[in-house]
């Protein structure tokens with residue numbers, strides 16, 4: 001199974017938001033990392049066939065998705081960023097409604113809905129109206145509905161927004177157990193989310209793929225470039241003008257800064273192992 005994005009370019013008016021993006025997805029979990037406005041949602045909408053690109057095409061198993069629209073929809077699950085719920089539906093009724101839209105009916109649909117509601121931890125509130133759900137509960141319902149047809153391709157746009165740490169752990173377990181032999185694409189701003197879950201990361205910057213690979217591979221880029229050093233508090237602002245600083249820790253003797261620099265920044269700087277958050281800052285420096 002493979003999903004290929006071939007030379008996708010998308011413009012809104014005369015602004016290019018995706019610029020000749022190509023990628024080949026095979027089964028696995030892919031994390032799309034990008035700053036606000038990098039083009040993640042636009043890319044997802046095009047992959048889902050909800051929006052047309054100006055140039056390029058998407059192929060599922062070597063055939064344009066536009067030429068197999070009905071079949072493609074049947075193997076696709078999508079959680080959009082601005083997912084709309086019907087507040088007067090109960091969680092279970094909503095799931096049954098989505099199931100029927102996907103062509104699932106009767107006992108099979110009910111069993112699938114109930115199983116998924118258990119998996120996302122909404123079993124005990126399944127008969128409550130959605131208007132009474134918390135943000136995290138609504139988000140979990142959104143994740144459940146995206147999985148209703150046991151999709152081959154699951155696309156989740158910012159799935160962990162509104163989830164508390166415990167819910168995030170559950171989410172990761174759910175996706176990991178679901179993902180074997182499937183293509184899962186997810187976007188998030190929460191770098192640690194991707195660090196735990198994704199097999200491969202795609203860094204999208206200003207509509208172009210800046211880099212891709214496993215975390216280990218990507219971190220090689222900033223190996224020996226992350227430092228910790230103790231500096232006087234009054235120097236912090238000046239240093240932050242010059243270096244990308246990923247953390248400040250205030251102490252009695254001054255401030256320990258974690259910063260990214262190809263050269264050793266100060267005589268007392270100690271090299272530390274890079275983590276994905278350092279890499280994110282390296283790619284998306286403030287203001288970029």
Ligand SMILES: Nc1ncnc2c1ncn2[C@@H]1O[C@H](COP(=O)(O)OP(=O)(O)OP(=O)(O)O)[C@@H](O)[C@H]1O
Pocket residue numbers: 012017034035036037038039040041042043081
């Ligand atoms: N319908 C639209 N018309 C015009 N510009 C748009 C439209 N939708 C998105 N944009 C612009 O396109 C760019 C990419 O937006 P997109 O939502 O794809 O990015 P994103 O990476 O998903 O951002 P975020 O993480 O903030 O959701 C942004 O600059 C956005 O303002």
